[in-house]
Amino acid sequence: MNDLIKHFNLNVDLAVEARDLVRGDTGQEIQGVEEQVEQMEHIKITTITIKDPQAVQIMGKPIGTYVTIESPPLKINDPYVKDEIIEAIVKSMEILLNKRLSPQDTVLLIGLGNWHATADALGPKFIEYSPITRHYAQYAPEALVEGMRPVSAIAPGVLGITGLETYEVVKGIVDNVKPALLVVVDALAAQNVERIGNTIQMSNTGIQPGAGIGNAREALNEDSLGIPVVAIGCPTIVNAAIIAHQAVQRYCREEGAFFNDAQASNSVKEVLSFFGGSLQVTPKEIDDIIENTSRIIAMGVAQSLFPGISSEQLELYAT
Numbered sequence: 001m002n003d004l005i006k007h008f009n010l011n012v013d014l015a016v017e018a019r020d021l022v023r024g025d026t027g028q029e030i031q032g033v034e035e036q037v038e039q040m041e042h043i044k045i046t047t048i049t050i051k052d053p054q055a056v057q058i059m060g061k062p063i064g065t066y067v068t069i070e071s072p073p074l075k076i077n078d079p080y081v082k083d084e085i086i087e088a089i090v091k092s093m094e095i096l097l098n099k100r101l102s103p104q105d106t107v108l109l110i111g112l113g114n115w116h117a118t119a120d121a122l123g124p125k126f127i128e129y130s131p132i133t134r135h136y137a138q139y140a141p142e143a144l145v146e147g148m149r150p151v152s153a154i155a156p157g158v159l160g161i162t163g164l165e166t167y168e169v170v171k172g173i174v175d176n177v178k179p180a181l182l183v184v185v186d187a188l189a190a191q192n193v194e195r196i197g198n199t200i201q202m203s204n205t206g207i208q209p210g211a212g213i214g215n216a217r218e219a220l221n222e223d224s225l226g227i228p229v230v231a232i233g234c235p236t237i238v239n240a241a242i243i244a245h246q247a248v249q250r251y252c253r254e255e256g257a258f259f260n261d262a263q264a265s266n267s268v269k270e271v272l273s274f275f276g277g278s279l280q281v282t283p284k285e286i287d288d289i290i291e292n293t294s295r296i297i298a299m300g301v302a303q304s305l306f307p308g309i310s311s312e313q314l315e316l317y318a319t
Helices: 002-007 015-023 053-059 079-097 122-128 134-139 166-177 240-255 261-271 286-305 311-315
Strands: 033-039 044-050 064-070 107-111 151-154 181-190 199-203 229-239
Touching (some): 015 199, 079 199, 107 122, 122 181, 134 151
Antiparallel strands (some): 044 064
């Protein structure tokens, strides 16, 4: 599997998948990496902390904290599951920010992705359902509920539509608006089909747009922007090479046949050579996954940024 990922230049977006790939069948924890698991009624929360440079090299992830929320399929609009995920997002935001945000600080929300492609529209949809208040704070403060901070947002689109690199857009806004925190939401690529639409990852290490499909752009993180960055994402696609490889492996295991990883990888490469490894697959329910997930993430972030404000009041300020 590692050879396949390297050949097709695929980035492992999810920290839990990167850890599993490194640990393999041994199950032994990686030096410099800590893991905590919390099981709630409907969801599982895994917190992975990468603590030293050696672990960075092994995991291929920056030093920082990664929170993975695993739930039943997000295409199903279950109110009990929804409330539990929102609660987990609020709790995770507190962990990732570590008291670095004051009550009156301005926050900038960034929704990455292409609004014309459903599987890549998680970020723009997140912006659509998020409460935006900065203009009220400046021009009509009496229209805000007491305790609401200034929040602004943008969905900058993608290079092929705007002709602008995401970093250029975001950096310009950060330099002018001067927010204290950046929250970035983007669709991710999974290396396991079972994670599509039932996993949300949050981290305080920023994000590299396009990395999941081998088209990495300038990173949005604290080093490049000078402010804390919380990145949130949900896997919406998986590379066809990964699906083919996993299908062959499962068939061999269930039939008791010998599985040769190198031979299987070569066969997959040959079949997908016409696409250069860029064939990405998403489920037919992707519309529901994007709709429900974007609403859940938007409300989770909103309740974190506006503590004590009811969800009904927050929805009034959504764009």
